[in-house]
Amino acid sequence: MKDHAELAEIFNKDEQRVDWHDETLWWIRAKRDIAVHKLPEWEELREAASQIKVNVLSNLSQYLKQFEKNAQANGIVVHWAKDAGEHNRIVHLLLKEQGIDKMVKSKSMLTEECHLNEYLKAQGINVIDSDLGERIVQLAEEMPSHIVLPCIHKKKEEIGELFHQHLGTPAGNADPQFLTETARQHLRDTFLTRRAALTGVNFAIAETGEFVVCTNEGNADMGAHLSDIHIASMGIEKLIPERKHLGIFLRLLTRSATGQPITTYSSHFKKPREGQQMHIILVDNGRSVQLGREDFRNSLKCIRCGACMNTCPVYRRSGGHSYHYAISGPIGSILAPNLDMEKYADLPFASTLCGSCSNVCPVKIDIHDQLYKWRQVLVQKGYSPKTKTASMKAMAWVLESPGRYRAAGKAARVTMKLAPFAVNNKLNPWYKHRDMPAVPKQSFNEWYQTNRKDKI
Amino acid sequence: MKVGLFIPCYVDQFYPNAAIATLQLLEKLGVEVGYPLNQTCCGQPMANSGYEHLAGGCNELFADNFRDFDYIVCPSGSCTLHIKHHLHTKDEAEAAQIRHRVYELTEFLTDILKVEKLEASFPHKVGLHQSCHGQRGLHTSQMTELVAEDFSKPRKLLNMVKGLEIMPLSRPDECCGFGGTFCVAEEAVSSKMGEDRVADHLEHGVEYITAGDLSCLMHMEGILHRQGSKVGVIHIAEILNANGN
Numbered sequence: 001m002k003d004h005a006e007l008a009e010i011f012n013k014d015e016q017r018v019d020w021h022d023e024t025l026w027w028i029r030a031k032r033d034i035a036v037h038k039l040p041e042w043e044e045l046r047e048a049a050s051q052i053k054v055n056v057l058s059n060l061s062q063y064l065k066q067f068e069k070n071a072q073a074n075g076i077v078v079h080w081a082k083d084a085g086e087h088n089r090i091v092h093l094l095l096k097e098q099g100i101d102k103m104v105k106s107k108s109m110l111t112e113e114c115h116l117n118e119y120l121k122a123q124g125i126n127v128i129d130s131d132l133g134e135r136i137v138q139l140a141e142e143m144p145s146h147i148v149l150p151c152i153h154k155k156k157e158e159i160g161e162l163f164h165q166h167l168g169t170p171a172g173n174a175d176p177q178f179l180t181e182t183a184r185q186h187l188r189d190t191f192l193t194r195r196a197a198l199t200g201v202n203f204a205i206a207e208t209g210e211f212v213v214c215t216n217e218g219n220a221d222m223g224a225h226l227s228d229i230h231i232a233s234m235g236i237e238k239l240i241p242e243r244k245h246l247g248i249f250l251r252l253l254t255r256s257a258t259g260q261p262i263t264t265y266s267s268h269f270k271k272p273r274e275g276q277q278m279h280i281i282l283v284d285n286g287r288s289v290q291l292g293r294e295d296f297r298n299s300l301k302c303i304r305c306g307a308c309m310n311t312c313p314v315y316r317r318s319g320g321h322s323y324h325y326a327i328s329g330p331i332g333s334i335l336a337p338n339l340d341m342e343k344y345a346d347l348p349f350a351s352t353l354c355g356s357c358s359n360v361c362p363v364k365i366d367i368h369d370q371l372y373k374w375r376q377v378l379v380q381k382g383y384s385p386k387t388k389t390a391s392m393k394a395m396a397w398v399l400e401s402p403g404r405y406r407a408a409g410k411a412a413r414v415t416m417k418l419a420p421f422a423v424n425n426k427l428n429p430w431y432k433h434r435d436m437p438a439v440p441k442q443s444f445n446e447w448y449q450t451n452r453k454d455k456i
Numbered sequence: 457m458k459v460g461l462f463i464p465c466y467v468d469q470f471y472p473n474a475a476i477a478t479l480q481l482l483e484k485l486g487v488e489v490g491y492p493l494n495q496t497c498c499g500q501p502m503a504n505s506g507y508e509h510l511a512g513g514c515n516e517l518f519a520d521n522f523r524d525f526d527y528i529v530c531p532s533g534s535c536t537l538h539i540k541h542h543l544h545t546k547d548e549a550e551a552a553q554i555r556h557r558v559y560e561l562t563e564f565l566t567d568i569l570k571v572e573k574l575e576a577s578f579p580h581k582v583g584l585h586q587s588c589h590g591q592r593g594l595h596t597s598q599m600t601e602l603v604a605e606d607f608s609k610p611r612k613l614l615n616m617v618k619g620l621e622i623m624p625l626s627r628p629d630e631c632c633g634f635g636g637t638f639c640v641a642e643e644a645v646s647s648k649m650g651e652d653r654v655a656d657h658l659e660h661g662v663e664y665i666t667a668g669d670l671s672c673l674m675h676m677e678g679i680l681h682r683q684g685s686k687v688g689v690i691h692i693a694e695i696l697n698a699n700g701n
Contacts, residue, residue, distance in 0.1 A: 400513025
């Protein structure tokens, strides 16, 4: 399997696309900046949200039990899933019991993490994603490349072609309004004919046993309100203690995500309507392991706004798919190794540690510090190439000795001066797009010994 | 006040003029500067690659070289940040003292020496690259992500230089893509980031790109040179120490 660097190199073969991708996401980052600068209390909101989430993570088991009790009292059936497989089986069983083989699903990164669509497809269940971006990547048989903007890697012409193939629009028509209207009509029929709807959960409130789903398209509501059975899948970290805390998170979420003051729809689900079944699946899937990792615990504060992706200069120039995990970008790079260190050992290295991600994070996750810490863990656990380990040992051996360091420095400068072809070649990745620095007459150390004799 | 001059390895080997300028500038400002000859590297190349456990030798050496100084000053935000966050030695109490005493050059000038004017002249259009580790790590400048009052220690110092014009940028604090071993491990993205950063400076008509970190400047210089550009890179110490053209 290709790693981030290899996938990013492929993405970079089309520079115009990279520029377009970078500028599109930067535009969203700029919109976010305008929105947050309108709130003088922005940094206090971030701090409050962070502290609420720290409280939740420190008392997670109590809040989960409180939520379960209150949700059950409201008439919601609560299920617990220890991993992706169990989650998927619960969904399937619920559908099977009702004799349902078609389901509509609104945006849920958790179901992407659990590969629910593939699982249900294999069981003969037809799933239609109702979020427009998700629907587009579903038609393309791809993973979302961004948690808020799933098809941000696709140009409108490519979407026009997909719609032409799958929804019968005229070839060559890439008018966004026309394509959206087509999707709308197509989904309207889906909403009316599906008896089961699955939604994600943005926030679950322990105090009241209700949950909140945020969408811009109203598709979660359309699916859930028309269905006989509403299944909501949530990671166990999605809890907040009280309803009054919601105001803080709703103000932060969409300003961070897209620069909007609030999502178009922030829908509260508290109890099933008469005759409807409402189920909620509380999914662990590695979260309690992460909770036990002291250095990485607070990655679970994440509210999935995607701001770290929009601001990340590496993400913008490598594309979401280069992260080969359901959640891409900086946050994905600190979540993925928790699930599989070997498979995702490359991701914490897909960063310059510039720190912009931590600054935009609305719940103040120290993302770039965790990237640094994951690098140490992955090397310690042996998930680093042997050649890299050997070269690092050699480098440390040179740098920890003043004599060896000076000799190596001199040798490098002399080589570069007398035999520049030794470094200016295709074996040197630096040289591919960048020239090597000019070689000075002497090092500073040598200069100092000549010019500051009195000081030595 | 006894100041220990900490010159990063790659500055020592490839950019001695920046180190000389740092030394001369501090001396000009009346500081007693010592330069321990046995210094090598802060250990960051190993640590950022996940091999912090191999940096023990560099850490001990750093403490041996710098334990006797009141302040340790370095013309690099990145190496300063590394020492500040990750220097650990057998004597942890002493290591904590050293971590506390290390300063990046511009913050040392503005916060400790409280420099308010400089006898420097550099009549050129200059683009200021905010190196991430200095800016976001050491808070030498405010960051565009935060809702907080604007300030910039390097900009404040550059504004004291006669004839110098700081050119605005479209993205004032985007990373240049150097990133240590990232520059070769993720060559494609790293180069693209560097090319984009350079383009922003070029579009705004700069004659020089300056920064507090030569690692970023070395990266952008490599790209400028490859493109055949006449625009140069220059460390901020060389500007603050410049008199004339």
